[in-house]
Amino acid sequence: MVLGAVRRAGQPSRTEIASVTGLSNSTISAISADLIAEGILAETKSEIASLKRGRPQVAIALNAKAATVVSVVLSLDHLSAATIGYSGEVIVQEDRRLHTLSMSEEELLAECVDIIRKVVARSPHAGPVLRTGLAVQGVTDSAARRLLWSPITPHQNIAFADRIEEVFAVPVSVENDCNMIAEALRWRDPERYRNDFIAILLSHGIGMGVMLKGKVFTGTHSSGGEFGHMIHRPGGALCRCGRHGCVEAYAGNYAIWRNAHGHDENERPVDGIGDEDIRAIAERARTTEGPERAAFRTAGEAIGYGLGNLFALIDAAPIALVGVGASAFDLMERSVRQAIAKTVGGLHSEAISFDTEGNEMQLTRQGSTMQALAFIDNEVFAPQTRDSEVVQSSRIA
Amino acid sequence: MVLGAVRRAGQPSRTEIASVTGLSNSTISAISADLIAEGILAETKSEIASLKRGRPQVAIALNAKAATVVSVVLSLDHLSAATIGYSGEVIVQEDRRLHTLSMSEEELLAECVDIIRKVVARSPHAGPVLRTGLAVQGVTDSAARRLLWSPITPHQNIAFADRIEEVFAVPVSVENDCNMIAEALRWRDPERYRNDFIAILLSHGIGMGVMLKGKVFTGTHSSGGEFGHMIHRPGGALCRCGRHGCVEAYAGNYAIWRNAHGHDENERPVDGIGDEDIRAIAERARTTEGPERAAFRTAGEAIGYGLGNLFALIDAAPIALVGVGASAFDLMERSVRQAIAKTVGGLHSEAISFDTEGNEMQLTRQGSTMQALAFIDNEVFAPQTRDSEVVQSSRIA
DNA sequence: ACACTTTTTTCGAGGCTCGAAAAAAAGAGC
């Protein structure tokens, strides 16, 4: 709790921590003394001229060398890893291009292990590595140990956590990229993205991260939130997943490309439609009425109905759009809102806010990092005696 | 925690409580002594012959007169209320027929107040009323204070909790009926319905209660889970809510009736299709191929696609079917499963279990009762110092 | 009656939190 407060506030005084956490000054004093003795926190000379009378506040900060986390982001043809100090600063980062679709499971694992080894080796003065967070495009299990399915590789059910832990003996979590984006948004802009919001990644596929009541929402077994594969039109357009009528089959990169080029909606999805292709189509759509503009309208409609169905279950919430599709949202907003208006969400169709947020890679990494750091805060440095579980089961509600 | 354990176990000994809760014997001894002194628990002469050597166990039970809850269930043209003792036994029950659709908001409120007054008056020897639970068909707010929208009345946003609290000075909660059904199922059959399952009410409208990770799932602002108004076919059949293509517009009583009679799917929904009508149509569907059988197929398809979309978000989970439609599930199962197979849920399409559970009214009441009793356990008799909220906000995850 | 078994209570200790009081570390005023 104290660690969380310090992480959030940066360099708070003990008094500030007390007011944020609601604990008394004496308690904070005792706890921070312990944590400083353990080398987790440190007093710093605050640069803030006090300007006030009275004993000056002593700023407290996280000790950057108390721990290190490794954050790995794996997406289509791209692998990226970084070491991050306990106070959240990036120490070393490394990026690689690879061809994920053609790699074997073992090659993929080896590549991950190798890049982790590299960035750790290049961080000789960092604290001990206590956690590795792997964010992947695709469906992970809810225990965050496996990649169940992913569009970036033909292999399924890859036990990333187990395999990497075998090598490094550091706890590993495997998380869905969009869930990490949601974490990052909450961290970056808690004003706008507080307890309930939805992050949607519009790219080759369509991903979603849902924050509900301040927690990332996951399914019962998997990371859940497979927004892109909700069925928009039963028996409709052919999706990359082999089914018909998924939202993605209307709003994914390949679907927009397919529609913009006037191809049949049951034509096999084309791989490798890049961001540039979509931007080019968007440019043409902005200048002239034609199949390009219609393609974005169709995409917007699918997204709108999908959101409407989502809102039927969880109520309307602010939306953050990420990815190349977000940059073309001006072409879709109208049809998105029109579609939502035809659903339960339509009650507040005007009030729903859409914001486009920047670089999805950065967001993914930041979310993964913050989650890993929070894990160290809550489970390593301040392990909870988990009786809350028992409370749960004995409660009815 | 102790109260929950006793409620669940019935007449446990102190040792049993200790093993269930995970607390030590000494702690249980101290807590139960306090609770007995307060008159909340009581030692009872257990009828169980000990049969074993050693000091015999002393059974502990909830003191039935420690408190009373009033459980009110409001559904289409029907109002029912009961007083229930602290140990869960029904003291007095009263049912009324009324015509909810034509009543004014004030009449509805007055009727509720009156029936509560009656059942309480007829329970002179009961303990103090400490909680009233109102379960209603329709959308309630997530704070459980208002009925936002309901198919049983044209009025919206009725502040049941405030208005009834004004009269009786007893805390009131207003909950969605299907959420209460889910609570009841978990209570009745924790083997089958443990942490993750879905209760679906197939009746005039279609309701859903979702249990996720052991908690009833609600939306950000409302009770959520408006399964019946997820859009199955954009621009499709006319729904009672005025929109087109809702699941309900294919699978609600009126939709089945409409299709079975060969009417146009855009024909205005007919009120008052009763359970008998549906049963009659089901009977005919079972004997001969024809529009009746097709109607159930269509209904099953809508439900299946709806479930598939739900599973895309939360993963597959066991399903409990309630209401008249459940009795005709044999006519729908095939098309339900076929539809699910065409969605993300299709991965485990065969493994998904469907069970039909009995009387929805009874389930609703029981869920409402258990929730009210749990409220008394956790908030009145053992109020928590709610710092978990602070923990939440200072955590990242 | 006595030994044995199992449940329940008692007792002292440890951990965490708090409020009140004391101590520390400045600025303000003379």
Next chain:
DNA sequence: GCTCTTTTTTTCGAGCCTCGAAAAAAGTGT
């Protein structure tokens, strides 16, 4: 430079909750 004031931080004792160990209680078996 000294004292007063203000604010932060620490110290101290108390209260609450939980636990383990030991003791007490209440039966059964012989």
